Amino acid sequence: MKKITSIGIEIPSNGDNYIKLDSKRSLSESDIVIFSPSFDNSDYSTYESFSASQTYEGKKLYSKSSSVKIIEHSKHWKNEILHFVENGGTVFFILTKREDFYIYTGTKAFSGTGRNQKTTEHVSPFSNYNFISVQTIEFNSASGSFVSPCNNLFIDFHKNFQNYFSYEIYLKGENLQNPIFTTKNKDRILGATIKVKKGCIIFLPNIDLDRKELIKYNPKTHQSIWTPEAIKIGKSFLNNIVEIDKILKKSTEKTPKPDWLKSDAFNLKNVLETEKLIQKNEIIINKKVQENEKLNLLQEEQESLKDLLFESGKLLENAVIKALTILGYKAENYDDGELELDQIILSPEGERFIGECEGKDMKDIDVTKFRQLLDGLNADYEKENINEKAYGLLFGNAQRLIAPDERTLSFTTKCLTGAKREKIGLIKTQDLFGICRIIQENNDSEYAAQCRKAIFEQLGEIIIFPKK
Structure with a gap:
């Protein structure tokens, strides 16, 4: 029908x-x-x-x-x-x-x-x-x-x-x-x-x-x-x-x-017989359509990792959380009505991070989001249940509308200087996509641990992940 x-x-x-x-x-x-x-x-x-x-x-x-x-x-x-x-x-x-x-x-x-x-x-x-x-x-x-x-x-x-x-x-x-x-x-x-x-x-x-x-x-x-x-x-x-x-x-x-x-x-007998065959096929087709609907949802969820390459705002935040989970971290949004953070991140090694994300259409990541991350780190540390200040991670998707291999910008000089002073890690989300694809497709927990180590050891700089 x-x-x-x-x-x-x-x-x-x-x-x-x-x-x-x-x-x-x-x-x-x-x-x-x-x-x-x-x-x-x-x-x-x-x-x-x-x-x-x-x-x-x-x-x-x-x-x-x-x-x-x-x-x-x-x-x-x-x-x-x-x-x-x-x-x-x-x-x-x-x-x-x-x-x-x-x-x-x-x-x-x-x-x-x-x-x-x-x-x-x-x-x-x-x-x-x-x-x-x-x-x-x-x-x-x-x-x-x-x-x-x-x-x-x-x-x-x-x-x-x-x-x-x-x-x-x-x-x-x-x-x-x-x-x-x-x-x-x-x-x-x-x-x-x-x-x-x-x-x-x-x-x-x-x-x-x-x-x-x-x-x-x-x-x-x-x-x-x-x-x-x-x-x-x-x-x-x-x-x-x-x-x-x-x-x-x-x-x-x-x-x-x-x-x-x-x-x-x-009615014609042969027409009725054909109609029954059609109805039988339609049941099979409807079942396959329902299966495809579920597969489409699964595919959409799987493809959300690609948002690291071109998205901004909430979709980029969610993609970063997905990537951090693949890396072995526990990560989630945080909003208690007073303090709102893109991510609170816990590593298997016991380190605690706070992350902020920013996507720019054709520009590099400027100091505005960097200041927001600093404010978040300080506000988080002021909470009574926090005894140790978290490390900061700024996830940047600069020139997000250009193919990754054609991009020439990342973080502004002020961002780089501030990151070095405050020991904040700068991560390009396009790099994050690359390592997560390797880890996910090869179920490589050892490489994930190496990448987490690289993040912690390079705080204050643009994170360079180990080659695989």
């Missing part, structure tokens, strides 16, 4: 395959996609902290955090859908109501000086149709209730769901050679099919399956659920979508199979 993924629109009976518009999910496991750029079920907000809802030139202005997400999500879905279609997928775009609004761009302008200086944050017009990546087509607003099919492939589909169709958008563009729905007077295109490399895009007029009469309240769960009639309509809708997809892939204008053809009166 084909997996149908619906994005931004909930189809009755298809809840397990529903994805919110404000997400970054993959379509790699989908066979057919139904996409609606509606913001109705999204968490985007026009409220900034505790202020009132924002507007600009009479239109909605989304908050700074929502603006960032809108830009990221629109880019994600454009790329994801284009990749999906180019590789043979079919996407049904539901032409829901167009929403024009403003978002923060993240850039600022400054005017005046001193106390009179003013900061102006730039905003830019945006639309929910920026989530759709078909540049040669214009999406124009116009609403109406009469939708006319003009393609044999969609006549039965329209007949089944004509009470749920309306239109909010009409299309314009040179590529619209295959219209499938028009207005009553045939003067505007309300739906069309477009071939894109191996796949196909189908634009459908707005369809509303989220009606009051199709939803009921469940007093036990205190949630709204679909009615049995809604489930029936939803399944029929999805069956029609699957049949249209099959025919489009065969490149013939054949009528989709009507629902009544599924009656037992028309």
Whole structure:
């Protein structure tokens, strides 16, 4: 059975395959996609902290955090859908109501000086149709209730769901050679099919399956659920979508199979036997998919060691903890509400360290993080239960966006001077990755001990690990 993924629109009976518009999910496991750029079920907000809802030139202005997400999500879905279609997928775009609004761009302008200086944050017009990546087509607003099919492939589909169709958008563009729905007077295109490399895009007029009469309240769960009639309509809708997809892939204008053809009166014995084999295979496939999901999680955890090469922030901290564990240390984050440290580290030999991590995009590790480490060492030593001051380790991932063998920077001169004075070890996380790979792949506890010894003996310098 084909997996149908619906994005931004909930189809009755298809809840397990529903994805919110404000997400970054993959379509790699989908066979057919139904996409609606509606913001109705999204968490985007026009409220900034505790202020009132924002507007600009009479239109909605989304908050700074929502603006960032809108830009990221629109880019994600454009790329994801284009990749999906180019590789043979079919996407049904539901032409829901167009929403024009403003978002923060993240850039600022400054005017005046001193106390009179003013900061102006730039905003830019945006639309929910920026989530759709078909540049040669214009999406124009116009609403109406009469939708006319003009393609044999969609006549039965329209007949089944004509009470749920309306239109909010009409299309314009040179590529619209295959219209499938028009207005009553045939003067505007309300739906069309477009071939894109191996796949196909189908634009459908707005369809509303989220009606009051199709939803009921469940007093036990205190949630709204679909009615049995809604489930029936939803399944029929999805069956029609699957049949249209099959025919489009065969490149013939054949009528989709009507629902009544599924009656037992028309069953064929050999077809039923084949269907049982398919169902048996699907059980096996589903089992393998579940196994792969577990393996993917395992692979993701295993690959987290690579974060030493290019990450910063919390992900770099976690990768350093993983690396230290491979080296034989006990390491963990520390936060008691007053003092927060990237790592407290205990060696098998009894040494106690405090670690701080820093990643820089294109620069070297400066003295800012070094000072933070010194403050952490002193604050830790002031605690009543600490009798001996810990040693300091600064883990640096300089020029993290450049391939390791092309990097020329590491720690600034001030860092090097301060480290020598305070006997703090400086460790390049790219070097840490190299030794951890050797230890992990060879289960080499002896080499791990040599590396720990090198760290302790070279405190005050950039740590040079022994060759293997």
